[in-house]
Amino acid sequence: METLLESVELPLVSSCCIYKVPQKIRKVNEEAYTPSIVSIGPFHYGDKRLESMEELKLRYLKSFLERTQKGLGDCIRYIKNSEQIIRSSYSETIKQNSDDFVRIVLTDACFIIENFIRSLEWPQEDPLLSKPWLRCDVKLDLILLENQLPWFVLEELFNLTEPISNGEVSSFIEVAFHYFRVHFLQSILPGVDSRNFTFKYFQQHYQQYIMKPDQVSMQLQNLTDLLRIFYLPPNRLPKREKKTVKHLYSASQLLEAGVKLNVDQGKSAPELQFAKGVLTIPRFEVCHWTEILIRNVVAFEQCHYPFQTYITDYIILLDFLIDTSQDVDTLVDKGIMINTLGDSGAVVNMVNSLCLNVVQENVNDTYVYLCRKLNHFYENPFHRYKATFMHDYLGTPWKITSFIAAIVLLMLTLIQAICSIISLFDQK
Numbered sequence: 001m002e003t004l005l006e007s008v009e010l011p012l013v014s015s016c017c018i019y020k021v022p023q024k025i026r027k028v029n030e031e032a033y034t035p036s037i038v039s040i041g042p043f044h045y046g047d048k049r050l051e052s053m054e055e056l057k058l059r060y061l062k063s064f065l066e067r068t069q070k071g072l073g074d075c076i077r078y079i080k081n082s083e084q085i086i087r088s089s090y091s092e093t094i095k096q097n098s099d100d101f102v103r104i105v106l107t108d109a110c111f112i113i114e115n116f117i118r119s120l121e122w123p124q125e126d127p128l129l130s131k132p133w134l135r136c137d138v139k140l141d142l143i144l145l146e147n148q149l150p151w152f153v154l155e156e157l158f159n160l161t162e163p164i165s166n167g168e169v170s171s172f173i174e175v176a177f178h179y180f181r182v183h184f185l186q187s188i189l190p191g192v193d194s195r196n197f198t199f200k201y202f203q204q205h206y207q208q209y210i211m212k213p214d215q216v217s218m219q220l221q222n223l224t225d226l227l228r229i230f231y232l233p234p235n236r237l238p239k240r241e242k243k244t245v246k247h248l249y250s251a252s253q254l255l256e257a258g259v260k261l262n263v264d265q266g267k268s269a270p271e272l273q274f275a276k277g278v279l280t281i282p283r284f285e286v287c288h289w290t291e292i293l294i295r296n297v298v299a300f301e302q303c304h305y306p307f308q309t310y311i312t313d314y315i316i317l318l319d320f321l322i323d324t325s326q327d328v329d330t331l332v333d334k335g336i337m338i339n340t341l342g343d344s345g346a347v348v349n350m351v352n353s354l355c356l357n358v359v360q361e362n363v364n365d366t367y368v369y370l371c372r373k374l375n376h377f378y379e380n381p382f383h384r385y386k387a388t389f390m391h392d393y394l395g396t397p398w399k400i401t402s403f404i405a406a407i408v409l410l411m412l413t414l415i416q417a418i419c420s421i422i423s424l425f426d427q428k
Helices: 002-006 048-067 072-081 083-087 098-121 132-141 151-158 172-179 181-187 199-210 223-231 251-256 290-304 310-321 325-333 344-353 365-379 381-394 397-427
Strands: 260-264 273-275 278-282 284-286 337-339
Touching (some): 072 083, 072 098, 072 151, 083 098, 098 151, 098 172, 151 172, 151 223, 172 181, 172 223, 223 290, 251 260, 251 325, 251 365, 251 381, 273 365, 290 310, 310 365, 325 337, 325 344
Antiparallel strands (some): 273 278
16 A cells, blocks of 8 residues: 555646546547547547647647747757646646657647648648648647647747747737637627637737636636637626526527517627517527537536536526427527528537536526526416417417417307397397
């Protein structure tokens, strides 16, 4: 026992920011957390499926070194000096020895930085950028929670580079923003023209996450964390209550009860509002990368922000609103959802499984009041009877036709009865 205890090192919990996804969450969809083309960091290093990208990484490393004022030895020395801090950033003990670990971190970090810079400069005949399918797969792999490097490593190495020729960016967060800009626009501001969307605009509207991170009690940890910030509202984060939302009626049920569904193109995705019978939901898009992005951000919240699960709150709310294909169709008809998957059933299955096995200790207090008001509106006897009436008699075109026919028949019967009574009096 003493020998075993001597070999155990107590982890620096406070510095951990890159995690293996908990198995109970991972097993729901293994592929959503596993890199498909490129390994970043030590967790998936050595996977035979990902070895084909190692040569390209070295080519990008060589290109990166040509941008710097430092040599290879200086970069290795920086990683070596920070090795223990970098190792403590991972939730599990790293098996690689010191030399291998330093090589992995340096190669992968320079690959990411060079890839980001080239995405701005767009050189001709680039082996990565010239292949759209490969470019897309790499971008998706770079947001996976298990496929990360600490943010400070990327930032420090980027600071060694010469100023970028086109002068568009001066910091790593700027170049990272430009690289993931499409995700940002589709997630948060679908109404903003991407041609006019700049980092300056992002700074003006979301500066508390970039310029003053202490206001939201966070510092950027990795690229998954950056994607999480893209989903957070631009204003100060709402307070949280030590409770959970137990129930909310679906979108089609609320609509039948008289709730009006409106789309808001100017708000961030989680900023839902309900007032005067109108539920306003920011537009959001469901496409091929949505599940991968959301799953990894939710997993990161479970591991790193267990008491600030703002994105998890939003997905759980969507899970309540979307129960059937009819709910998806309702949101699409109202312009709230853009469904590029095509199949409404696929969207239902995806949304209903995003938060399986997720633990929620508290919840955004604005959602508590929102759900309370919506449930109260639906359960109001007048609204509930109206909902029952709408469902039983006006739920489908055939029911509407039958209802109208019944009303016409009733009116004709009533007219016939009145005419009979009138004729009876006339005979007298």
